[in-house]
Amino acid sequence: MNDLLLDVIEAGKTFVRGGLLSRETIVAVNKVSFQLAVGRPEILAIIGESGSGKTTLARMILNMEAPTSGRLLLGGIDLAAISDSASRLAFMHKVQPIFQNPFESFNPLKRVERYLLMTRRRFSGVAGERATAAAVDAALHKVGLSLNEVGGRYPHELSGGQLQRIAIARALLAEPKLIVADEPVSMIDASLRTSIVNLFRTLRDDLGISIIYVTHDLATAYYISDRIMIMQKGSVVESGDARTVLKAPQHPYTRLLREAVLLPEVPNAKTNRTPSMNGLISPGPPERRA
Numbered sequence: 001m002n003d004l005l006l007d008v009i010e011a012g013k014t015f016v017r018g019g020l021l022s023r024e025t026i027v028a029v030n031k032v033s034f035q036l037a038v039g040r041p042e043i044l045a046i047i048g049e050s051g052s053g054k055t056t057l058a059r060m061i062l063n064m065e066a067p068t069s070g071r072l073l074l075g076g077i078d079l080a081a082i083s084d085s086a087s088r089l090a091f092m093h094k095v096q097p098i099f100q101n102p103f104e105s106f107n108p109l110k111r112v113e114r115y116l117l118m119t120r121r122r123f124s125g126v127a128g129e130r131a132t133a134a135a136v137d138a139a140l141h142k143v144g145l146s147l148n149e150v151g152g153r154y155p156h157e158l159s160g161g162q163l164q165r166i167a168i169a170r171a172l173l174a175e176p177k178l179i180v181a182d183e184p185v186s187m188i189d190a191s192l193r194t195s196i197v198n199l200f201r202t203l204r205d206d207l208g209i210s211i212i213y214v215t216h217d218l219a220t221a222y223y224i225s226d227r228i229m230i231m232q233k234g235s236v237v238e239s240g241d242a243r244t245v246l247k248a249p250q251h252p253y254t255r256l257l258r259e260a261v262l263l264p265e266v267p268n269a270k271t272n273r274t275p276s277m278n279g280l281i282s283p284g285p286p287e288r289r290a
């Protein structure tokens, strides 16, 4: 029996850019390894400056990008072996993505409930219209909405926060074990961010879903995650229990990130202030360094 939900084994990704004369090799992800256990749902934050390889790693986990070295296994199955539509559907049953811009996740010309109904039909096979609508309504309730509220609306008639909730509801229709959320709140109004990140906690606690939360934002990561992984230039430079790492960062880069932001309950070394979640300060992505 395999007790790992996700097993990332020395995964690497190299891109080659340019032509013959100006060929450039970019190591986007360099030998990253980590695991998520079955039956132990957790929120794992992947943090790093722009270009550190977070999105590439997330795309490899979502099987949207093939690694150039190493392997990624989901429930013991190598993602590289997923080729036919049945195994792709089985994979999507287990892993669902949430992207940064909810407006790009939906076709502006389609009413949002059409997506939800189609998604449910896809994952549940043939089910009656009533059962499908009831499942969609139940998923929307889990994110604080209802079919009544969103039915008949086009994406532009909803706020970014509402649309991101709908994207999460759509992910829930697959009844996944893992959600990979890449900067899911960075394009959402600051006042709504907390409610979305709180929702991730509810999904972990009530539905047993593990969440990989990719972000620049140390403050929300500290607030919701159990474990964090700090990436710099494609490599993981520090990882572990979120509070332990952020209270006593060992790597100079983690210290640098830590100093740039006020975290709840952790006095900032320079100001000695201990803000609440409402007082979180997120300075945005740290400057990229050469």
Ligand SMILES: Nc1ncnc2c1ncn2[C@@H]1O[C@H](COP(=O)(O)OP(=O)(O)OP(=O)(O)O)[C@@H](O)[C@H]1O
Residues within 6 Å of the ligand: 015, 016, 017, 026, 027, 028, 048, 049, 050, 051, 052, 053, 054, 055, 056, 057, 216
């Ligand atoms: N398809 C691609 N072709 C060439 N280079 C790429 C490609 N995708 C990513 N890269 C490069 O790989 C490196 C890592 O990019 P990635 O998007 O994974 O970083 P990131 O940490 O997610 O950054 P951001 O926070 O800005 O999204 C960068 O140097 C980027 O330019």
